[in-house]
Every structure is written in structure tokens, then in C-alpha cells.
Amino acid sequence: MTNHIDLGTVLRRTLSANLYSNLVTRPTGAAVRGQIESLLADTLATGRALTVIDFSHVQMIDFSCADEIIAKLLMSHGAQGLESYFVFRGMTEDHWDAIETVLERHGLALVVERDTGVEIVGVLTTQERSAWNMLKARGKVALADFPPDTDEESDLVRDALEGLFRRRLIMRANDMYVPVGELA
Amino acid sequence: MTTVIKVPPSLDENTFEQVLEHVAGIPEDGKMLLDARHTEWASPYGLTALLTLGQARRTRATFAAPENDKTLSYWSRSNFFYYAADVFELTGVVPKRAAAGESPVLLPITPVAGSEDVHQVVGHIQDRAQQIMAKELKLDPKAIVGFAMVLSEVCQNIIEHAGQGGWVMVQTYNWQQRLGRRVVVISVSDAGVGFRKSLESATHRPLPDRWDDAAALEAALIRGVSRFRDPGRGQGLAGARKYIGRWDGKLSARSGTARIAIVPDWDNDVPLVEQLPYFPGAQIQVTIPERAQR
Numbered sequence: 215m216t217n218h219i220d221l222g223t224v225l226r227r228t229l230s231a232n233l234y235s236n237l238v239t240r241p242t243g244a245a246v247r248g249q250i251e252s253l254l255a256d257t258l259a260t261g262r263a264l265t266v267i268d269f270s271h272v273q274m275i276d277f278s279c280a281d282e283i284i285a286k287l288l289m290s291h292g293a294q295g296l297e298s299y300f301v302f303r304g305m306t307e308d309h310w311d312a313i314e315t316v317l318e319r320h321g322l323a324l325v326v327e328r329d330t331g332v333e334i335v336g337v338l339t340t341q342e343r344s345a346w347n348m349l350k351a352r353g354k355v356a357l358a359d360f361p362p363d364t365d366e367e368s369d370l371v372r373d374a375l376e377g378l379f380r381r382r383l384i385m386r387a388n389d390m391y392v393p394v395g396e397l398a
Numbered sequence: 399m400t401t402v403i404k405v406p407p408s409l410d411e412n413t414f415e416q417v418l419e420h421v422a423g424i425p426e427d428g429k430m431l432l433d434a435r436h437t438e439w440a441s442p443y444g445l446t447a448l449l450t451l452g453q454a455r456r457t458r459a460t461f462a463a464p465e466n467d468k469t470l471s472y473w474s475r476s477n478f479f480y481y482a483a484d485v486f487e488l489t490g491v492v493p494k495r496a497a498a499g500e501s502p503v504l505l506p507i508t509p510v511a512g513s514e515d516v517h518q519v520v521g522h523i524q525d526r527a528q529q530i531m532a533k534e535l536k537l538d539p540k541a542i543v544g545f546a547m548v549l550s551e552v553c554q555n556i557i558e559h560a561g562q563g564g565w566v567m568v569q570t571y572n573w574q575q576r577l578g579r580r581v582v583v584i585s586v587s588d589a590g591v592g593f594r595k596s597l598e599s600a601t602h603r604p605l606p607d608r609w610d611d612a613a614a615l616e617a618a619l620i621r622g623v624s625r626f627r628d629p630g631r632g633q634g635l636a637g638a639r640k641y642i643g644r645w646d647g648k649l650s651a652r653s654g655t656a657r658i659a660i661v662p663d664w665d666n667d668v669p670l671v672e673q674l675p676y677f678p679g680a681q682i683q684v685t686i687p688e689r690a691q692r
Contacts, residue, residue: 229514229517234517234520234521234524236517236520236521236524236546236550238516238517238520238547238550239513239516239517239550239554239557240513240554240558241513242513242517273524274520274524274543274546274547276520276546276547276550276551276554276634276637277547277551277633277634277637277638278550278551278554278633278634281630281631281633282630285630286630307540308539308540308543311540311543311544311547311637311641312547312637315633315636315637315640316630316633319629319630319633320629320630
């Protein structure tokens with residue numbers, strides 16, 4: 215199931231009488247994350263969920279808010295082992311400074327949707343990046359293409375794909391890996 | 399007995415130390431008159447720190463307003479007297495508060511006590527400052543967004559660590575003699591617990607052997623240490639430092655008896671000063687210069 219969450223709308227709902235579209239301060243970030251979590255609670259109960267987090271109507275985000283919303287959302291869903299995927303839409307250079315800082319701080323990566331398609335940004339190993347590029351170019355990759363213990367290179371690709379899946383940066387369906395955004 | 403302390407003619411982060419040296423000799427509940435009659439100029443740091451000084455006194459100090467009409471008018475339009483009336487006994491002719499919208503200041507003195515105040519401050523800067531910062535300081539839009547982020551983080555420092563409200567002010571200046579360029583300055587000041595006590599309240603981490611105000615400032619600003627167990631904490635000031643470095647700016651923070659500064663090439667300040675007269679809370683100043691012509 216795919217959810218679309220407009221952060222601008224959530225922000226306005228979170229802060230009464232807020233005239234601005236800025237994601238600033240830690241309490242605001244925590245409140246917005248709480249709203250997102252409650253929106254996702256029902257869909258996650260049914261199994262796999264893909265959520266598009268839309269920054270299009272957010273003017274700016276500061277470090278504290280980026281930590282509360284993005285880092286904690288990714289980390290909490292990862293720690294719970296939920297099959298919960300996120301694609302970030304409408305993210306501009308204005309948002310990137312704060313987001314990059316928190317991704318680096320926590321060793322996280324995320325999927326962003328751009329005009330050119332989906333990309334992953336943040337902290338990734340060389341193997342993970344190569345595996346992502348291969349997957350993006352092919353559109354999907356069968357697990358069977360990389361049987362375990364075949365050769366070192368095959369093992370590296372398989373491990374990297376598995377690592378990306380565990381980080382919920384790619385999906386696995388019917389013994390195939392696919393980029394997250396492709397199913398959005 | 400009332401001790402009279404002359405406020406220097408030009409009040410900024412350096413000359414404010416002269417005021418504090420005199421204040422250090424007065425008991426907390428001792429009577430004090432701050433004589434600013436001959437003061438002609440004050441930076442955002444000077445004005446916000448004066449309010450903090452008034453707030454920190456157990457016995458309300460008296461404040462003699464500047465006699466210079468222009469100074470008086472500027473301080474009034476900066477909201478200084480509006481808030482000074484809460485923390486000082488004001489003497490002299492003090493103008494009425496200017497109507498909203500009349501202020502020549504990028505962000506007049508604004509109290510910061512909660513998250514909603516930070517939203518207001520950031521929103522105000524975005525509304526008013528974009529054009530000024532782009533045209534006068536030739537900063538590109540990315541730098542302006544970063545500026546709002548820094549402003550947000552330094553204001554949040556008050557909420558997260560001070561334990562009580564503080565003030566923020568933002569203004570642009572022409573630093574023709576000192577730098578040959580215009581600058582935009584953020585000043586944030588509070589009379590709270592300060593960096594050292596805030597970090598001491600963390601129970602999850604032992605304090606290092608050398609522990610004083612300077613060590614606390616260094617931990618918070620340079621290493622991003624926070625009193626919270628949450629590993630995401632402490633990014634605000636560290637992120638602000640990264641932004642300030644990228645735009646050739648200066649960051650200084652004073653707390654307790656020490657002052658630390660991230661000093662750019664264009665300034666000759668020292669990175670660390672210790673054994674200053676005690677001043678409660680934290681005072682942070684950010685200076686971003688006009689983009690140099692290439």
C-alpha cells in the first residue's frame with residue numbers, strides 16, 4: 215500500500231495558527247513525526263507499506279527537525295524490522311544541508327525522487343552504491359542471478375543487495391529486488 | 399550604596415567585558431546603576447547582553463538611558479526599552495515603543511522562550527531579510543536559507559539549555575573600517591544555567607578530568623556534545639558551525655567565565671579566552687560578511 219504524506223499539511227495541522235512553512239525546532243519535528251507515525255499505523259498493520267514523504271510545501275528544515283523527523287523515522291522503522299519503505303519527494307537544495315548532516319551523523323541513507331527518477335543519498339558503501347546503480351539500470355534483479363558462494367564478486371553484489379533491502383532502500387518481491395520508488 | 403557603572407560609548411562583545419569587570423565587584427543583591435547616558439552605539443550583542451545583565455540581578459538595577467537622540471531612537475526601535483522596562487528601573491527620557499513595522503532592524507530584540515517563538519523569529523527573517531541579504535550582502539539564496547537555519551538553532555539553544563527565556567536580535571552593518579564589507583549579525587543571549595551546568599546535568603557520561611566553562615564550550619561547539627543521551631542531539635550548533643565556516647563567518651560563544659570563537663581569516667579575535675568575569679547563561683554571536691567581490 216502506498217501512502218502520500220504532505221509535510222506542509224502535517225506541519226500546519228501540528229502547529230495551530232502557524233503562518234509559516236518551516237520545519238524548525240525539535241518539538242515541532244517530534245510532533246510532525248508523531249503525526250506521520252499515526253498516519254502509518256493502520257497501513258503498517260497490514261504488512262508492507264510504501265510512504266512518499268513530500269517536502270514540496272516545506273520552505274526550510276533545520277538540523278533539529280531533520281533529526282526528529284527523518285533520522286528518527288528511518289531508525290525507528292528499521293529497529294522494529296517493519297517492512298516500511300520511504301521515498302522523499304520535493305526535496306531541494308534548501309532542505310539538503312540539514313538532511314545530509316543528520317544522515318551522516320547516524321550513518322543513514324534514503325531514497326529521493328527527482329525529475330530524473332529515484333536516487334539514493336546518504337551514507338552508503340561502495341558496494342551498496344554499485345548494487346543500487348546496477349539495480350536501477352536493470353529495473354529488477356533476480357536473487358537467482360547471484361547464487362551464494364559462487365564467486366567473490368557475486369557474493370559482494372548479493373550482500374550489498376541484501377544490505378540495501380535490510381535498510382529498506384530497495385524492495386524484495388517474489389525473489390526479485392526492485393528499487394523502492396519503482397513501485398510508488 | 400549604589401555602584402555606578404559607565405556603559406562604554408560603543409558597546410559590543412568586547413567592550414561589554416568592561417561592564418562585567420565592574421559588575422563582578424558588586425554583590426548579586428547590591429544596588430547598581432548602569433549609566434548609558436554617553437553611550438552612542440550598541441551592537442545586537444551589547445543590547446541583548448544588557449538585558450541579560452538586568453535579568454540576572456537579584457536586586458533590580460537602574461538604567462540611565464542614552465542622551466543622544468539618534469541612539470535613543472535606534473534603541474527604542476530595536477525594542478530595547480520595551481524589554482528593559484521589565485528588568486531595569488529606567489531613568490532618563492525613554493521613547494515610547496515604535497509601532498510595528500517601523501523598525502529599521504532586521505530582527506528587533508525578540509524574546510525566545512518556546513518553540514513557537516523560534517517559528518516566529520525564523521518566519522520574520524524570511525519575510526524581511528531575504529531581499530536585504532541578497533541585495534546588500536550579495537548572499538546567494540542557499541546562504542540565506544542556511545542563515546535561517548543557524549538562527550533557528552541558536553535560538554533553540556536557549557530553549558533546550560537555558561532553563562529560562564532569552565533574547566535574540568539580528569542586524570546588518572557596514573564594517574567599512576574593520577572589514578571593508580557589510581555584515582549581518584545574530585546575537586542571542588540568556589541568563590540561564592550556561593553550557594557547563596547544562597552538560598553537567600547529563601548523567602550518562604562522566605565528565606573529563608579538565609572540566610570548566612572553556613571545556614564545556616569546546617565540547618558543545620566543537621565536538622557537538624549534548625546533555626541528552628539521544629545521539630541525534632548536539633547537531634544544531636555543530637551544523638551551525640559548518641554553515642558559518644562555509645560562508646566565511648564568525649561564531650563566538652561566551653558562557654560563565656570563558657569565551658570561544660571560530661575565527662575567520664578576516665578577524666583577529668582569539669579562539670579561546672578564559673578567566674573572564676562571570677556572566678550567567680550563554681551569549682552567542684554569529685557574523686556573516688558580505689560576499690567578497692571576485
